Amino acid sequence: MNSFEHWDKEFRAQNLFAFNNNANGLLWLKVRAVCRSKQIKQFLEDNNLILKSTKISERNAELFQLLEKLDDSMDRLDKYLSEKNHEWYKAMGVDEAKLKEDLYKVQHYAWGGDQNNSLDKHLVSRYVKTISEYDCLVSRRGEIAENAWNYVQTSWYNNWTSYLIESLFKRHSNVISAVGEIKSVDFFIKGFPIDLKVTFFPNQYMDEKLRIKLGKNVLSWLKAKGKEYGLSVDANDSEAQQIYTLTEKLSELGHEEVIKVLNDTRSQVVQEAQDNPVDLMKWLYEHQGEMRFGAENRLFVILADSTDISQSWKMKRAFSLIEPKVQKYLDNFSNQSLKHIDFKFNKLRYQSLADVLFVVK
Secondary structure: OOHHHHHHHHHHOOOHHHHOOOHHHHHHHHHHOOOOHHHHHHHHHHOOOOOOOOOHHHHHHHHHHHHHOOOOHHHHHHHHHHHHHHHHHHHHOOOHHHHHHHHHHOOOOOOOOOOOOOHHHHHHHHHHOOOOOHHHHHHOHHHHHHHHHHHHHHHHHHHHHHHHHHHHHHOOOOEEEOOOOOOOOOEEEOOEEEEEEEEEOOHHHHHHHHHHHHOOOHHHHHHHHHHHOOOOOOOOOOHHHHHHHHHHHHHHOOOHHHHHHHHHHHHHHHHHHHHOHHHHHHHHHHOOOHHHOOOOOEEEEEEEOOOOHHHHHHHHHOHHHHHHHHHHHHHOOOOOOOEEEEEEEOOEEEEEEEEEEEEEO
């Protein structure tokens, strides 16, 4: 087995850990970053190189084998990837200053789908397969339109905030972009392949930690507190609605101390995660969706409003907080920045390198 086949096998087996601190593995990944036909053609022209093969899969392997023999192959790839990254942003032509202002026009964060954020399944299950009278369906047109708009608006917000946050990383001098869009690699930080994950503080993780601290889940805890003051909620409502109703009723009656205890406990969970990030990172790897599983190196950007966790979605546009954090992190990045994570998924054990950058209000 030649080295190209070796690294291809490791990549397909999700053994991304094997690529860390290995110059040959890193070369393979960066060749993959110029894997598209136009990119390979441009790279060859820029570097006065010639390949014999014509099939794209064979050209990838041949290019890798050719670059293995050159002493400056990594410098050539880095130069090309850096130039292409800047060209891509120029071609996009996004007015980033205006975009940042426009993001503040989004006043609520609602998917308009079901609990899995799937709009089509939500519309089919709620309208298509349950309403048999056409006039009744027509009467729900405004509701359907609102669902669709919420989905589009929230998707737009997520897409462009992610674009801007990723741009902060890719434009730093310590970062080389994987412009060919390698699966599992967004960019390289000082030679380490990284998949960027921008996310809010995970609700399930929060709930698990709150259950430990409060002795029961949040709803049960709030129901017990509400019972002390003669409050009740409709058990047929969703859990989220019951929690909201109880907190509102407690607030109306002036029992702010109950809400404060809950909010303070949430803040403690966030602080403890910052103090012990490995626990949270391991949890994030182990609680991935099966369809999107990956064991690659990851840099998690965790956004949280510790004063009101439900408003954390607004943190994704808080660039006055995000940008200096990203800049400082990349300025100070070293070989020790990434932590070794051992985790299990579907009874299999994996290894990765990861770190977390908290942006907390």
